[in-house]
Amino acid sequence: MLRNFCLLILIYSKPCLSAIDILPVADTSVQLQVGREDADPQLSKYIQPNDIASGRYDNISTADAEKIGLCARPCDGAKPMVCYYSWTLENYATVGPACGDCLKGNQSHCRRKGCVTADGFERPILSINRQIPGPSIQVCKGDTIVVDVKNHMLDRATTIHWHGVYMKATPYMDGVPMVTQCPIPSGTTFRYKFPATPEGTFFHHSHHGLQKMDGLEGSLVIRSPRAKDPISSNYDYDLYSHVIILTDWMHSMTDSKFPGRSHNDTRAKPDALLINGQNQVPSDNSPRVPMHFFKVQKDKKYRFRIIGGSCLACPLIFTIENHPLLVIASDGTPVEPFTVDTLTMFPGDRVDVVINCNQEPNLFWIQAKTICDTQITAEAVLQYSSGQKLKYVSKRPNSSAFKRGKSLNAMDINPECKSGVDGVCWSQINALKAPLEPNVVLKPVPDKKFVLAVSEFFYTLDALFWKDNDQYQRFFQASPAIVTHMINNRSFMMPPFPPLTQSDPIPPNMVCPTDDSKCTDGSNVKGGKLCECVNIIQVDLGAVAEVIFIDWGSSSFLHPMHLHGTDTYIIEQGLKPKGVDNKAFIQQLQDKLAKNGANLATTKPKPCVKDVVTIPPSGYAVVRIHFNNPGFWMCHCHYIFHSDTGMSMIFQVGTRDQFIKPPPGFPVCNSFMPKVDPDEFKSIKWDDEPT
Template identity: 40%
Template sequence: MDKKLLSLIIFLALLNAGSCKDDSLRQYLQPSDVLSGAYDETYLSTNSSLCTRQCTGASKICYYEFFTEMYSSMGLACKDCPFNREDCFAPQCVTVDGVPRGIVTYNRIFPGPSIQVCKGDVIVVDVHNHLPSDSTSIHWHGIRHKNSPYYDGVPKVTQCPIHPGTTFRYIYNASEEGTFFYHSHSGLQKVDGLSGTLIVREKKEDEHISHLYDFDLPSHTVMVSDWMHLDSGQFLPGITNERSLPKSYLVNGRGIFAPTGQSVNIDQGSLPLTEFTVKKGKRYRFRLIGGTCLACLAAVTFLDHRVSVVFGDGAGPVEPTLVDKIVLNSGDRFDVILEANQSVDTYWIMVRGLGGKNSSTSCYNAQQFALLKYEGHNGKPSTPYPGTADVPEGITLNPENSSCNDPNEVCLTHLQSFTPLPEDLKGKPDEILFVRFSNYRYEFSDLFENGTFQPFFVVSPAGGPIKSLVNNVMNFLPPSPLMSQYEDVPNSSFCRPECYSKDIQKPCTCLNVLKVKLNSVVDVILTGTGVAHPFHLHGYNFYIMEEGSLEGDVENGLKNLVKRLMKGDWHNSKPIQKDTVGVPHNGYVVVRFKADNPGLWFFHCHFLFHLDSGMSGILQVGEPSDFQPVPEGFPKCGDFLPPLPA
């Protein structure tokens, strides 16, 4: 065995056992501001001591400390920002879109510290919860956790919540290359600021697409966030005079609040936009992350530049496909290659919310800009601020609610992997699961009666109260984590068989678990109503086999679809893999995977208010005897109901 690998294994054993002093771990502490561009040159050097480095195949321990606390945008740390532009870059100044409000941060930055490591590295994150009253957690979106399922970060599924004043250590191996991100999986904390980027690179000579680009810089990670001007707690269950829609978007935590149609001023005295620097004639890999939370998709356009899509999520490379616009669902990631082939100038990067101007789920008024600056230019675009009419539609990747037959639209099923579907996944599936997203609208008599306390969500002033469902069930998590304390979860928590009946009039509120056999080939048929729901499955990548619309008789349409599934009748022999996919309104998506990662894996709509009002479930792969052993000393939690004294 390699001596370095043996030393690493011994170190991690001590770490898990709690025998490693903080002083020895701190030698591996990584900087928080990798996304700023300050480490681009260090990354390009061949002898960097940081985890953000040129990958050679050697492994490192990459240690991070996250201090989770309540904070303020445009607060005291920002001094005289924006009037003194340098103050906007002062330590611990969080500008967002310039509107002061209470937020929640990791290490007083937004996005949080950018974790950028090499394949094979060990990531260690100590989360210190300094929130005064809220528990927290971190989910590592897209990381499969094949040997570390207890660190997936879902409270009451894989772990207990991290309580105020306590520290929880996440330890896992960066075993897959790709673009990932992390975020709180507790309540609504993600939409208030608890998220960050996570990049895993591999040796360039091992990459299938390394010949397509010259640079893959740490600062060229592009995280798109939607942003509200009120604390998220105002919207669950919800105030009745405002909708839970974004006021603006942010690019790597920066922007200017200017609703669609208003011009953006980037002169002295205005907030700085996020800036990405390129050199004319070079090709750059940009990693786009849909870090959004709310019920709208966001479209990203690099004005005057086409980009080539080369990678989806953290799931593998795709055949290069030229597009003009990339549509991001919440949780989506796409890597694109941009060739700096235009005149030396500074160009607009536009982010715009989708939805018709008068649509009930419209984010038409929310937008944001960043800058693509060529080396040698002064940083101010020579073209004026682009209005809606100034942005050509062109070819769109991942269009919303598409029928996938428009030549100017590239659906995910149009993209192709470099390799065909593995042999063991061809043919008919062993199991077929149906996952249907929907909402149930309460009658007032069901909800507001003395002694009843049903959870609900107010969609809009006119929309009334709802609860969100998967397969006609509002998921309600148990008092103890299902993964680590399976035997402590009462049987009464689980959904009764009749909860899944088509004839049930009022949806159940219970623990929604779907079981599949270990190592079975599973097809999941995803359908939904209302909006295009982004489906995310923890612990797995899946192949996107087919997507389309279900018009007319939906039930017969699904029956015919199942018949084709059982015949192995597919339209794409080289489907791409992802871990997140948008389910079109009144449409369907079929995904396939091999259930080879035993455990309890959360799946859900990635719109945060849908998730927190019940639109989720748990995929149980195998039996508890198949699960990884619980880490020694792992926290426990649950109800405390002592008997009354005699």
């Protein structure tokens, strides 16, 4: 336990203040800033603050919140509101001019508006309203969310994806560039507008290139009235400040690691981790910046919403000292509560937990650490409210201070998902309720069966650089290998325009062939043929599919596969036996699933529901998907270097006459390649020509 700890001694070795004084107290008399210069004047009365997760609004009542137009409010008895957010995306920097003397030990300067401390290392970043993470959106189900994204970044377009939100009424707001919308060019504004549904823990992030890892992400929470929340009996408080985003962090722009380096700083691993955008690197020479504090009261139970905002391949272990974690929801959907010691968080995961604050008032460590490199950690503090002054400091934990114990989603220690092992798989967890239509989702024979095999394509230097074909194929240097990534031996390339909102046919030469023999193997060495193309699988609206995600690659990476537009029902997870041919194993697995399908609604009546499913090396996951949302929906690995080098594909659900049309004036884009006429300019007389 972090006994008699004082943050100011830890950082500055100066006289202590009471721990109570370290964090702001929730203020029920807050006033919103109406008429902000960055807001649309017609919507200024709906503008929401940037600091919802600061703790300032935790104790406000529904009536007081609605009186001042605050959307973060208790949802019981709440009236639907318009929740307007005005965001400026720009090139920014950590510990910049706004931070004053923060690095010299002036903690008040570290808390200045516009000061982004991160881990104290100065570097360029991309920010939303000069914050990392970006502003939190916290609303009630049934509200209308309006976000104006102003792209002030100098050299890049962008989009914002609302991770986990179905977008059933507004598929063109999903935020995937060249799939559901055109990228937002620099200097322009795009308005996202969609209903707040379903309830749950989500997050927003850039879906363009590598921008997410440089700072463009934040939390999104949609609450239902507590009286309608089936898991509310497990906790006393669900505070706006108790949302935790875990991120991996580099000390340079992520672009500098793509497509990779050959001679220096070659690894694509994090330099640090952040908890809610903060961390203090445990080193005598590290900059003196604050950690994040979360306030609680003794003998109360609190719901914490944990978001896997990381981007790289290394999973994170999350733990709270002396406080077991009661898991109550995953990816926004309630589960039958169960207790673990730690969470294993992959990019895109969200897990809601309850902690019982039954310890003596004190301060306790919150830690996130990488699995791949156990020396990389981030710490925050769980602060019990107490009137006592805390005078002494306990030792800050290293990466081995806390045992992993029973860990949720620990695919690295239990890839076979065996029972009785400390690693708990999501396939071993029950949802709180059966699917709304169990006879549809769990029908004995699915309407479709798909196999989505993820793998790498290994280039030879000759094929990539020296062979006289001038193709300039995309690659990633995962030193020493040079690879690209695939689903079903097809490396995804974006179409030249968003097919959801523009009905032109995609040029046939860009569409992936349906003949598997034309896209073979995973290496130039073996004569493999790399297919770089737009990979679209068409599915009838309303169809139920059995999908097998499987790793056919030869790397040691785990793949968190994320599906847009709907959820997956996890039926089975496991590991392919060694020495068994991939196709032979798939056939065996499908035969077993067909045999067990008749009893699926009985043997697996409440499968866990997720939109991110992690596949271990040589592992697989069997899921059911009810394709009840028409549109074009991405499915991709959430490891950012994998998704951006081809480990993606699109499900087209339904036909165009079943799609919801975008609003009038929705932006369009396409390649511009006019015909060339050799005689087009012959008749022009140029001023500089002799007469």
